[in-house]
Amino acid sequence: MDSRLSFAICAAILTVSLTAPPVWAHHGWGGNSEQEFELTGVVDTGVSLAGPHATMKIRSPDGKVWDLTLAPPFATSKAGLKEGIIPVGATVTIHGHRNLDPKRLEVKTERVTWNGRTFNVYPDRK
């Protein structure tokens, strides 16, 4: 290939990667509030280890159902949070970060506590 063209393509790629919004670097946390969020509720739908992220649903005391986005399937199961461990109807406390859109009841969840056990699905996050 023409070396000037190669240079132009490389320069273009470099420019895009350096100027891309920093939020992309957060790899999925950019759409969530930075504020720590905690919620206690009753399991409505148990843990599913389907990709790209494991999920579960809990019902808060005011009757609203929250979508919990956990870590990817393998990381979630490695933290001990496998399907069927926490029964539907059990009371759990979860810790994570809410979706930035206040209308969306979604929490990217770092920790789930149930029956004295804490499942830390994102052990590298505080």
Add this chain to the structure above:
Amino acid sequence: MYEFMAWLQSSALGHAMRESGVWTYGIANLVHILGVASLFGSVLVLDLRLLGVWRKVALAAISEPTVPIATVGFFIAAASGFCLLATKATEYVGNPFLYIKFPAIALGLLNVAVLDSVPAWRQHKTRELSAAEQSKLAVIGGISLFCWLTAITAGRMIGYW
């Protein structure tokens, strides 16, 4: 739209994707990337040639390896993409990147159909092309690059919405 996604999610494929182990999604994702890489890698080389880069290399010498790899890559990407979508199809309803990606793919395929109907393309292996014909193919190559770049960009962004 929602009805189709709900049907896809509750299909046997959706169940299989969700219930066959913690690596299933990751492996389907890997296959998707390999398909996209084969498709786009080939398309990039062919389109740049149609746009006038490497004029010294005969078009036929470039189209011979790139067209079949792009074709196989497309089907691999489409099949694995269908699996990824089926896993949690309803979650993507309302995701704006999905509504950019699929029209871009449709336009890219339509562009392939146009290319296949152009005499210059049909005969490029057996005769020299005129300057006007080369310009026509360059336009098609440019549209192709735009379509596939748009599809890949929107596709990558789906998960960040």
